Amino acid sequence: MTVENDDTFEPLYAKGADDAKDTQAQLIDEMARISTQHEASGTVENQPRLDYAPYRSSILRHPTKDPRHTDPETIELHAPAFGQRDVHSLESDLTIQDGGEPIGERIRISGRIVDGSGRPVRNQLVEIWQANAAGRYIHKRDQHPAPIDPNFTGVGRCLTGDDGSYSFVTIKPGPYPWKNHLNAWRPAHVHFSLFGTDFTQRMITQMYFPGDPLFALDPIYQSIVDPKARDRLVATYDHDLSEHEWLLGYRWDIVLSGSNRTWTEDDSND
Amino acid sequence: MTENTERLVPTPGQTIGPFYGYALPYEGGEFLVPLSHPNAVRLQGTVYDGHGATIPDAMLEIWQADENGRVSKEPGSLKRDGYTFTGFGRVAVDNAGHYDFTTVNPGPTEAGKAPFILMTVFGRGLLNRLFTRIYLPEDTEALGNDPLLSSLSEEERSTLIAQRLEDGSLRFDVHLQGEHETVFLSYRGLE
Numbered sequence: 001m002t003v004e005n006d007d008t009f010e011p012l013y014a015k016g017a018d019d020a021k022d023t024q025a026q027l028i029d030e031m032a033r034i035s036t037q038h039e040a041s042g043t044v045e046n047q048p049r050l051d052y053a054p055y056r057s058s059i060l061r062h063p064t065k066d067p068r069h070t071d072p073e074t075i076e077l078h079a080p081a082f083g084q085r086d087v088h089s090l091e092s093d094l095t096i097q098d099g100g101e102p103i104g105e106r107i108r109i110s111g112r113i114v115d116g117s118g119r120p121v122r123n124q125l126v127e128i129w130q131a132n133a134a135g136r137y138i139h140k141r142d143q144h145p146a147p148i149d150p151n152f153t154g155v156g157r158c159l160t161g162d163d164g165s166y167s168f169v170t171i172k173p174g175p176y177p178w179k180n181h182l183n184a185w186r187p188a189h190v191h192f193s194l195f196g197t198d199f200t201q202r203m204i205t206q207m208y209f210p211g212d213p214l215f216a217l218d219p220i221y222q223s224i225v226d227p228k229a230r231d232r233l234v235a236t237y238d239h240d241l242s243e244h245e246w247l248l249g250y251r252w253d254i255v256l257s258g259s260n261r262t263w264t265e266d267d268s269n270d
Numbered sequence: 271m272t273e274n275t276e277r278l279v280p281t282p283g284q285t286i287g288p289f290y291g292y293a294l295p296y297e298g299g300e301f302l303v304p305l306s307h308p309n310a311v312r313l314q315g316t317v318y319d320g321h322g323a324t325i326p327d328a329m330l331e332i333w334q335a336d337e338n339g340r341v342s343k344e345p346g347s348l349k350r351d352g353y354t355f356t357g358f359g360r361v362a363v364d365n366a367g368h369y370d371f372t373t374v375n376p377g378p379t380e381a382g383k384a385p386f387i388l389m390t391v392f393g394r395g396l397l398n399r400l401f402t403r404i405y406l407p408e409d410t411e412a413l414g415n416d417p418l419l420s421s422l423s424e425e426e427r428s429t430l431i432a433q434r435l436e437d438g439s440l441r442f443d444v445h446l447q448g449e450h451e452t453v454f455l456s457y458r459g460l461e
Contacts, residue, residue: 046279046280046282047280047282047283047398048282048283048284048285048397048398049397050396050397050398052397055285055395055397057394057395058285058395058396058397059320059395060319060320060321060323060395060446060447061319061320061325061393061394061395061396061446061447062396062397062446062447063400063446063447063451063452063454064320064447064451065451065453065454067400067401067454067455067456068418068421068422068426068453068454068455068456069455069456069457069458070417070418070421070455070456070457070458071417071457071458072457072458073379073383073386074335074341074379074380074383075333075334075335075341075376075379075386075388076388076457078341078343079333080333080342080347080356080357080358081342081343081344081345081356082345082347082348083345083346084345085345085346085348085349086345086346086347086348086349087348114278115278116277116278116280117277117278118278125348127293127294128293129289129290129292129293129294131289137289137292138292139288139289139291139292140291141288141289141291142288142289153292154293155292155293191284191286191287191290191293193294199333199388199390200401200457202331202390202399202401203281203283203398203399204283204284204285204286204392204399205281205282205283205284206284206285206287220284220285220397221284223284223397224282229279229282230282232279232281232282233281233282233284254281255278255279255280255281256280256281257280258277258280
């Protein structure tokens, strides 16, 4: 049976996300070759490669030219403001959104968001989305034959506190199959969408759970070729965050790329 | 506030994946101003891959100054009231890779500067977000003095300058790869 998970659109190219012909062993070989080359190069790479062929969908979707370095202009040194009007405080609890209790392992994910100088990113928007405990998204193009949970949308939002802190209560997502290659499975993850004080800090990423056996097999995770760098996407289990007879706690701190703005007293007080 | 010189290593980005559609786009996201705004401008275009095929699963965000070049500090982008200009918009492209924003022409943030709209591109298959600028085509003198545009070849430069169509709308296509590859940006001190 073909797993119709990734996409319903027909690619025009021979090797695409929908082909799923290659084996996991071939993928592991490809990833190992890139990893060996990276180690030999001795360079530091803290971000994913955009050109990472083991993730088949990236083949025609990565720029071939290096990004052009430029000095940020005024608009780039600011970011949109979000407030109480945009986000309701209940949106940070994904377990109470649809009346009944969702099925799965109840967890809390908490952490702090800081910029490259360690300054907290205050009162800024954090958005998350994820699969349910069975590895199924509420998305019309997710056809994975796992149950939809009527009490779980998997979507949450919050604003960071004055110390840059955020916290969500949710259900631990399940891993799910996709069509990158044969028998391809994504490690369980939560998508995070983040804003900073400068729009140039805008980022979207994925948080993973410690000890996932799928890490070594997953080309999206492995597209961050430096093991230390990709480890920054893995939350830690934090027993101090766990609550008696209620939930398990995970901590994940986030560093946005450095702000280029010269901060003033006004900024730190507003 | 004392500047801390220590730089922390930034958390890596990851692809937005295929299933953001029910999570990130929101009602009114593409309307920075309502259609009824007297100076409403349509910003439209299409996102293409390296074979020139349209990409049906990209998400775009824009961030810009208002008509007077003022940077908004107003919240309310997610729950628009129809009156407040927040400067931020978000839209998922349609099945044909096409997008529409309704906004105003940004003014220059400083006298003599070339006005532009900042755009961020996310997509399945795109492992990290991309930044680019959408320059307005009119002020040729300011465009000529722009440090970024001046550093580019004529061909590269043309990927960053929107086309003004007869109906007043702006057209700006995004080519992730290929012959017409859009110039994407990185910023000093940022990755």
